[in-house]
Amino acid sequence: MNEFEKTIQVTLSQTGKFDTGKAETLRKEMVQMFEGKLKKVKLWTWAFLLIDGIIIAGGISGLLVNLLITKNTNAMIISAVVVLIAHEGTVLIKLWYWVLNTKYGVLKELKQLQLQIAELTGKTPPAEN
Amino acid sequence: MMPKSPDQIYDELLVLNCQQGNRDAFSELVERWQKRLWHYALQVTRSESAAWDIVQETWVAIIKELSKLKDVTLFPPWTFRILNNKCADWLRQQQIQSRVDNQHRNHTHIDARPTSNDEQSEFLQAAIARLSANQRALLTLRYQQGFDISEIAEILGIPEGTVKSRLHRTVTELRQLIGVTHNE
Numbered sequence: 650m651n652e653f654e655k656t657i658q659v660t661l662s663q664t665g666k667f668d669t670g671k672a673e674t675l676r677k678e679m680v681q682m683f684e685g686k687l688k689k690v691k692l693w694t695w696a697f698l699l700i701d702g703i704i705i706a707g708g709i710s711g712l713l714v715n716l717l718i719t720k721n722t723n724a725m726i727i728s729a730v731v732v733l734i735a736h737e738g739t740v741l742i743k744l745w746y747w748v749l750n751t752k753y754g755v756l757k758e759l760k761q762l763q764l765q766i767a768e769l770t771g772k773t774p775p776a777e778n
Numbered sequence: 779m780m781p782k783s784p785d786q787i788y789d790e791l792l793v794l795n796c797q798q799g800n801r802d803a804f805s806e807l808v809e810r811w812q813k814r815l816w817h818y819a820l821q822v823t824r825s826e827s828a829a830w831d832i833v834q835e836t837w838v839a840i841i842k843e844l845s846k847l848k849d850v851t852l853f854p855p856w857t858f859r860i861l862n863n864k865c866a867d868w869l870r871q872q873q874i875q876s877r878v879d880n881q882h883r884n885h886t887h888i889d890a891r892p893t894s895n896d897e898q899s900e901f902l903q904a905a906i907a908r909l910s911a912n913q914r915a916l917l918t919l920r921y922q923q924g925f926d927i928s929e930i931a932e933i934l935g936i937p938e939g940t941v942k943s944r945l946h947r948t949v950t951e952l953r954q955l956i957g958v959t960h961n962e
Contacts, residue, residue, distance in 0.1 A: 654921060657949075661918055665817065672809075675833065680808065757795070767782060
């Protein structure tokens with residue numbers, strides 16, 4: 650960066666007076682909005698899980714009853730396959746949730762490690778040749 | 779590739795925490811980024827109240843879309859792209875871009891050659907005000923916010939070559955604005 654560019658940089662940073670009071674008010678508003686969004690997501694998730702749980706539990710019990718009552722072999726096989734698929738479906742949902750959580754966990758660990766390395770690099774004097 | 783600063787990595791960590799619904803992380807992210815966003819909006823709009831409105835709209839958009847951001851390292855250019863779009867919307871709504879530019883081009887005069895650093899800074903500020911909103915945006919992204927050419931290209935949605943040539947042209951124009959006044 651040459652002298653003129655440095656002057657531009659300094660001049661740009663001097664423009665306008667940042668109002669910390671307004672900034673604080675805006676921050677609080679945005680945090681409230683963020684919390685509102687989180688609550689909404691939580692509510693939708695629980696509603697989805699509840700409805701999904703009722704459908705799956707009802708479906709599986711219906712099919713199990715059908716499996717035990719019926720004398721027809723084809724109907725028994727179909728009922729058993731559907732019960733297995735429904736069961737695997739719930740396992741997959743759990744697996745997806747676990748993978749997502751693990752992904753975030755690993756990424757956060759990596760970032761913390763990167764942060765520590767970056768901080769240590771800043772503290773370490775350059776090696777002498 | 780330049781090694782990342784602890785500040786950049788810490789921001790990425792905050793974004794990850796926000797994506798997982800951490801309220802405190804979001805509060806800290808807003809605190810750390812508010813000033814940068816406001817300065818950019820101010821440079822483009824030249825209005826403090828508009829800059830605050832735009833920053834607020836930008837945060838609302840960030841809250842809505844943050845969970846969709848796949849790569850947290852892209853948070854700075856992604857945020858500035860949203861901010862830039864909001865600024866562009868504002869300028870379009872007000873239809874002031876051309877009006878202000880024309881007014882400034884036609885009526886703003888810089889009177890004296892600066893002698894001290896402060897005067898030089900004021901002198902340059904007046905010259906920057908004479909530039910178009912797009913040129914001010916480019917200067918701010920490069921020299922105030924410290925983005926590299928590829929990031930600026932991503933934020934503004936233009937090719938890197940165009941960024942380079944526009945930046946060169948803007949700096950040259952700025953020099954000329956000062957130079958022309960010196961000769962007047």
